[in-house]
Amino acid sequence: MELAGQTAVADVDDPRPRRTIFTFVVRRTDDGWRCVAAQNTDVAPGAEANVIDDQGRMRSVSYQSGPSPAPN
Numbered sequence: 001m002e003l004a005g006q007t008a009v010a011d012v013d014d015p016r017p018r019r020t021i022f023t024f025v026v027r028r029t030d031d032g033w034r035c036v037a038a039q040n041t042d043v044a045p046g047a048e049a050n051v052i053d054d055q056g057r058m059r060s061v062s063y064q065s066g067p068s069p070a071p072n
Contacts, residue, residue: 019043 001022006015025037047060 019045 001020002017003020004017006018008015020043021041023039023041024035026033027036028034044060046062046064048062048064049060050058051061052058
């Protein structure tokens with residue numbers, strides 16, 4: 001999903017929209033479904049996963065083919 005309208009922070013006066021993935025864990029109760037946990041994860045184009053290379057360094061990688069997307 002796309003989030004917009006984030007409050008200004010530090011030296012960023014007008015934060016731009018960003019893409020995120022919201023994940024919810026819900027539980028059915030006698031009163032209906034209730035959210036018991038939620039996680040918001042930013043989507044970073046071109047950095048879908050982290051790997052540890054043969055030198056022991058962690059870095060972001062993309063599994064997409066083609067040119068890297070432009071940064072947000």
